Amino acid sequence: MTVVTARERLLAAAVEAFAEKGFAATTTRDIASRAGMSPAAVYVHHDSKESLLYTVSLDGHRHALEIIEGAAASSDEPVERLRAMVRSFSRWHADNSRVGRIVQYEYHALSPEHRAEVAVLRRRIEQTMRDALTDGVERGAFAIDDVPGTAFAVLSLGIDLVRWFEPGGSQSGERLADLHAELAVKMTRA
Amino acid sequence: MTVVTARERLLAAAVEAFAEKGFAATTTRDIASRAGMSPAAVYVHHDSKESLLYTVSLDGHRHALEIIEGAAASSDEPVERLRAMVRSFSRWHADNSRVGRIVQYEYHALSPEHRAEVAVLRRRIEQTMRDALTDGVERGAFAIDDVPGTAFAVLSLGIDLVRWFEPGGSQSGERLADLHAELAVKMTRA
DNA sequence: GTCTATAAATTGATAGAC
DNA sequence: GTCTATCAATTTATAGAC
Secondary structure, three states: OOOOOHHHHHHHHHHHHHHHHOOOOOOHHHHHHHOOOOHHHHHHHOOOHHHHHHHHHHHHHHHHHHHHHHHHOOOOOHHHHHHHHHHHHHHHHHHOHHHHHHHHHOHHHOOHHHHHHHHHHHHHHHHHHHHHHHHHHHOOOEOOOOHHHHHHHHHHHHHHHOOOOOOOOOOOHHHHHHHHHHHHHHHHEO | OOOOOHHHHHHHHHHHHHHHHOOOOOOHHHHHHHOOOOHHHHHHHOOOHHHHHHHHHHHHHHHHHHHHHHHHOOOOOHHHHHHHHHHHHHHHHHHOHHHHHHHHHOHHHOOHHHHHHHHHHHHHHHHHHHHHHHHHHHOOOEOOOOHHHHHHHHHHHHHHHOOOOOOOOOOOHHHHHHHHHHHHHHHHEO
């Protein structure tokens, strides 16, 4: 049996509220009531509203990085590797679109220190994609003029989906991720 | 000579503030001070903070739609037409990245009535892209399995750029738009 | 159409009892 | 670790003089 602690309920409530209304428009009262506790109880677990955001954002960034690095290591063949990277990155954003929205859109709401910490993970995600593209070009599998620009473009497919994707909606995250993977291959193929 | 009215200064200040901090985190005092007027003077021109957002957002949506419809009408040849549509759509987002950020990220902050009004323009943008792709498929110029998904994907390139693009930064909006246009052609080519 | 002053409500966070 | 009660600051918006 799974024990859901108050701390976990609080984080889940924060994800729900931040994803729905955005960080600035969310009140600590709103989060507390979604978690079924009083406004004051929030501060037993977190020093501030920003600390809640930081926890959600850092965890989300770590997962996204883990997903894309895992896919990068899954194959040594450039086309297959790119397919896996884009598919899993887009799939993660579809399956976790609320956390994804917080990761992508509430980055600026982090404190300068927390933003700097998270920025390291973001750069690693981008670098992982650039490395995969560069390797594919060197091995003749890809024809790419602008590697950094193309890396941003293929990541954009997954990132931008959190803007409109509804979990449990008519669109399947799996099919969307497969589409993005094929589009990325077409964008880069020699 | 160009006469800059207080009303225009106010709108420019709102664009600056909303793009920088987001709608919810922007105070009417901040907008007023950027426009060089007192907090009370804002309400001479707009009933509410949301009314300022609505004005900026509606105008931005109208421009984006105008841009993509203009490009759609610029050529009858599917590949050339798609190239023009993606190039001008991405270029508009790069050249107007602050308004673009408000258009794309503050949609949820509009009142239900204003959101419904703007939604019509958003659907027309998406439909314009789907129509261009469908026509290209029918005429044998494109090979596309999922037209709606691919339409979203090519539009995503321009939309997601507002998340990180800095006007006056090292990246040229023109080159970025050219890249996106070429990537879109590769994504769809038969 | 601009100002100063302020109302009315809401906010993030804390105090102190249990 | 949770609550009730509340502080102190800030917010959107308005009143009324000029």
